Amino acid sequence: MTAQASARSEWIKLWSVRSTWWCLASSVLLMAACAWTLGKDFVHDLENPAEQAVRDTTATTMPLHEPLVLSALLAQFAVVAFAMLAMTGEYATGLIRSTLRAQPSRGRVLLAKVGVVGAVTFASGLVLGVAGLAAAQLGLSDYAVVDGGATAGAVFRVAAYLTLVSAISVGMGAILRGGVGTMGAVLVLLVGPLLIAGPLSDYLPGTAGATFLRDGTARDGIVLALWTAAVLAAAYTTLRRRDA
């Protein structure tokens, strides 16, 4: 009952500010632009004999869903901004005090935010996946190969990955309160690990997330989910202990 009321309140908050629309529109744009470019680039290299030397593949076709991985890793920044603002926006304005007066249970507030932001992100993630496919098709034209099952799986993984990323962003926003710090911390978690090699990197959210996006390996999905759970647990503890 009260959980439902809190979720309704968060839903209204989300859609009554422009930043939500801007961020989600940006994510679609980034996704489509990146997927199209990747496809176009593949075709360009393939059709120009001069480029053959620099190609790192001998493939003459590309699975339609392949550009989704890098595109989602780029588009995620708009999703991070969208998700984080649900929390940091309240701290920036002081609205958090009204929110916590309306729902004194810190756990419920966090749950409502993660739930609503996560649900919206999952739905947008599916849209992003489809938009990415359409853009990739446009870029690859005749060089695309489609495997129905693999394509659907890739779209689902984009949505699932971004949903976990949104939860990490909300949680980190609750811990750090400021937008700049939160964006920085989330980047360190999601991009930092991609820059370091070694077996340890596989257990960091960035690498695990990227591998999950590409291969759909359960282990990597679980690693990312555990990181998400850890951030949310830290956020809950922080919210409970800290004065608002």
Place this chain on the structure above:
Amino acid sequence: MTITLTGLTKRYGSTVAVHDISLQIAPGKVTGFLGPNGSGKSTTMRMILGLDHPTSGTALINGRRYADIRHPLRTVGALLDAKAVHPGRTARNHLRAMAASNGIPERRVSEALETVGLTTAAGKRAGTLSLGMSQRLGIAEALLGDPEVLIFDEPVNGLDPDGVRWVRQLMRSLAAEGRTVFVSSHLMSEMQLTADHLVVIGKGRVIRDAPIQQVIAGSAATEIRVRSPQAEALRGHLAAASITVRQTAPDELAVAGARIEQIGDIAYAAGVRLHELSRQDASLEEAYLELTANDVEYGAVR
């Protein structure tokens, strides 16, 4: 509903913001909460509202902790900071979100907007509202759940004289309906007109907790004015009764620290004619400055 504070204490490291405050804020009247900057007023209010955790002690509303109240906005309305609204969200959407969180019907949003006179500005983004209008929006938010307890931190900040009067009348009528109204302010003249009861704190401690008339009557600035053609003679008689007297004019005396009956009796016994015998109340401002003289945290040299 009564707000009951028991041994309420808040420490930040070695700084004591609120020290062992125990008091009751009763329904049916406006209780003014006064104190210099940094005296702990806002911290106390935040602890009542479950936002800050007390270091020790409790703050209960009708015997319950704020955090234990289901749909708290329907029991306790508060205005802490009028600017604490997302600047890009319209006034109406802000209230809709708050209402939804506590299962308050949508029509209350329109009613609250109307009560505070913001109906025509309901579609404006909060960031474009003037401070006075933001203050009205904050009051609308407090009234949203038709709560029995209302807590206002500096509600008249930024309001024009019309708005100030409107807030005064609103507080008076809320109290008249039997609600508990707890309001902090720096505007003494306004408090004098609004409050029934006063709680004065300084450096986190309660200095005075009494009906407003008592606070004013207790001030050294409250004097009794005596006019008499025989002022000189009366002065001697009063001095003989060890009453402090100041001669303010050839036929006028100002007496402090004595009851009006006492002076009348002395004059009668001495056969002194009186043309005036009246109490000159101190202003709340004078009474307040006297009470907090030693407790100003960030004061200029006086």
